[in-house]
Amino acid sequence: MSKKGYVLDTTAIIQGVDPNSLKCESFTIRELLDEIGEIGKRWIRIKTAMMLGKLTIREPSIRSREKVEQAARDYGVYNKLSTPDIKILALGYELHNEESYDIEIISDDYDIQNTAALLSLKYISVGVTKIRKTFTYIKYCSACRRRYDKYKGTICPVCGHRLISLKQLVNKEPL
Numbered sequence: 001m002s003k004k005g006y007v008l009d010t011t012a013i014i015q016g017v018d019p020n021s022l023k024c025e026s027f028t029i030r031e032l033l034d035e036i037g038e039i040g041k042r043w044i045r046i047k048t049a050m051m052l053g054k055l056t057i058r059e060p061s062i063r064s065r066e067k068v069e070q071a072a073r074d075y076g077v078y079n080k081l082s083t084p085d086i087k088i089l090a091l092g093y094e095l096h097n098e099e100s101y102d103i104e105i106i107s108d109d110y111d112i113q114n115t116a117a118l119l120s121l122k123y124i125s126v127g128v129t130k131i132r133k134t135f136t137y138i139k140y141c142s143a144c145r146r147r148y149d150k151y152k153g154t155i156c157p158v159c160g161h162r163l164i165s166l167k168q169l170v171n172k173e174p175l
């Protein structure tokens with residue numbers, strides 16, 4: 001079975017997608033960090049997600065970028081895409097085609113969405129991720145990485161480390 005994952009672009013983060021509340025791991029490119037800036041609520045979300053292993057910063061290979069650029073040129077949409085746009089798509093392409101991820105690109109950018117479709121990559125709009133708002137809190141041990149669903153204590157019963165609360169979706173929907 002393939003692993004499910006998301007690729008997040010800057011529009012996703014700016015529109016309020018929180019990688020910590022996504023059910024699966026997510027990926028993005030370094031440029032997103034520059035665009036968001038190391039300040040404010042969005043940065044804290046990103047930093048937390050990176051620390052918890054929910055968000056991975058990754059540079060797509062030159063080969064993947066070339067694949068995307070070629071497809072974009074063939075379809076005449078190349079000029080509509082910025083370098084970060086190309087890299088977001090290349091990352092999605094690479095994870096899907098080389099590592100068999102069932103990947104979805106979360107973006108509100110139409111040019112990214114259209115090019116994703118041309119490359120047979122799945123994408124979803126940020127709006128879709130906002131429909132489901134039922135959250136619960138689970139306890140998480142940052143030392144041994146165990147999660148506790150209904151545990152009320154503040155100390156990890158396995159390793160004795162202090163637990164932190166994590167927001168998590170209640171339902172079993174993809175997001």
Ligand SMILES: [Zn+2]
Nearest residue numbers: 141144156159
């Ligand atoms: Zn623990």
